Amino acid sequence: MLRLAERLYRILLLLYPEAHGREYGPSMLQLFRDLGRDTYRQGGLIGLLRLVARMLVDTAVNAAVENADVLVERSRIMTSQQHARVIVSATMPLMLTLFLSVMNPKYMLLMVAPGSAQPIGWLMTIAVFVLAGAAYVVQRRIFAQSELSAPDPAIDGRMPRLGWSLKRGFALGLSSVFLVLPAVLLVVLGPAYISVRLFLQQ
Amino acid sequence: MPKLVSEGDALPLTPAVFHILLALADQERHGYGIMQEVAAITQDRVVMGPGTLYGSIKRMLKANLIEETEERPDPALDDERRRYYRLTGQGRRVLAAEVQRLSALVSAAQAKHVLGGAEAG
Numbered sequence: 440m441l442r443l444a445e446r447l448y449r450i451l452l453l454l455y456p457e458a459h460g461r462e463y464g465p466s467m468l469q470l471f472r473d474l475g476r477d478t479y480r481q482g483g484l485i486g487l488l489r490l491v492a493r494m495l496v497d498t499a500v501n502a503a504v505e506n507a508d509v510l511v512e513r514s515r516i517m518t519s520q521q522h523a524r525v526i527v528s529a530t531m532p533l534m535l536t537l538f539l540s541v542m543n544p545k546y547m548l549l550m551v552a553p554g555s556a557q558p559i560g561w562l563m564t565i566a567v568f569v570l571a572g573a574a575y576v577v578q579r580r581i582f583a584q585s586e587l588s589a590p591d592p593a594i595d596g597r598m599p600r601l602g603w604s605l606k607r608g609f610a611l612g613l614s615s616v617f618l619v620l621p622a623v624l625l626v627v628l629g630p631a632y633i634s635v636r637l638f639l640q641q
Numbered sequence: 642m643p644k645l646v647s648e649g650d651a652l653p654l655t656p657a658v659f660h661i662l663l664a665l666a667d668q669e670r671h672g673y674g675i676m677q678e679v680a681a682i683t684q685d686r687v688v689m690g691p692g693t694l695y696g697s698i699k700r701m702l703k704a705n706l707i708e709e710t711e712e713r714p715d716p717a718l719d720d721e722r723r724r725y726y727r728l729t730g731q732g733r734r735v736l737a738a739e740v741q742r743l744s745a746l747v748s749a750a751q752a753k754h755v756l757g758g759a760e761a762g
Contacts, residue, residue, distance in 0.1 A: 455692075463699065466672050466724055467691040473673040474691075497690030504696060 440484060444475050444491050451494065454502040456509045651704070651735045652742055657697040660687055662706065662728065662736040669710050669727035672698070698726065706732035 448471045452464050471494065478486045654662070664670060664678035672694055680688050689697075701707045707726045728736070750756070 463695040470672045470691045497692040501692030
């Protein structure tokens with residue numbers, strides 16, 4: 440059980456910026472290992488589950504802070520062209536929503552309704568997620584070319600079982616949640632609110 | 642390159658930074674040692690997660706409030722992979738200034754009989 444919790448925490452560590460993970464990842468993992476061992480000894484399985492829940496919150500808050508720090512730091516050294524590329528890539532989901540809404544407001548409603556079994560609803564939802572992921576990759580490629588091609592940092596000094604590219608891809612997928620979340624709020628919750636209001640007005 | 646800040650500029654400290662400085666006031670400690678000491682000082686009211694702890698440590702190293710040390714309290718008993726931290730002179734001055742600030746606040750609260758009022762209420 441402890442090993443499973445440790446594996447989960449290793450995955451959570453991938454949410455931190457690469458440089459932070461390289462510098463503090465092994466220490467954070469060691470600390471989690473110590474804490475997990477003591478918590479399990481004192482509180483058993485329930486205690487360990489509580490600890491994992493606390494670590495989820497701890498990681499969500501602190502990984503967001505660290506990623507924001509990196510973005511602010513990088514934005515200071517960006518050229519205006521790089522600024523433009525990031526803004527364009529990061530606002531792609533928003534631009535798609537605006538474009539479709541201008542073309543025909545009903546597309547906004549279709550986007551929020553994959554459950555309505557309309558193919559275009561599914562397609563639009565997938566497109567938004569793909570664009571958000573692409574935005575993240577573009578941002579990474581502009582600023583972290585060397586990081587992407589760097590050898591596996593091998594957290595804790597041991598080679599991971601998963602291949603480097605698979606692990607990297609998984610990390611990118613998890614990290615893009617930070618970009619997907621605003622897109623979901625913009626593209627899903629906003630129009631959902633509109634559809635509910637329209638429904639209630641009928 | 643550590644960024645030097647004056648004691649006044651650093652105040653008030655965030656709770657995490659204050660607790661870490663306080664935990665390191667008497668001796669150098671590793672991450673888990675800091676976490677345990679903070680829990681002991683606060684009667685388990687403050688339990689920092691690894692993210693909060695190492696995020697704060699990173700910023701404190703940058704602000705030259707703490708430094709990493711190679712010394713080990715007992716090298717034979719300790720895991721050499723652990724990283725130990727200790728206060729710098731700047732960190733000690735900032736901690737003293739923060740304690741003084743908090744002490745002045747406690748004095749002001751006492752002058753207003755805040756504790757007496759709470760007990761009576």
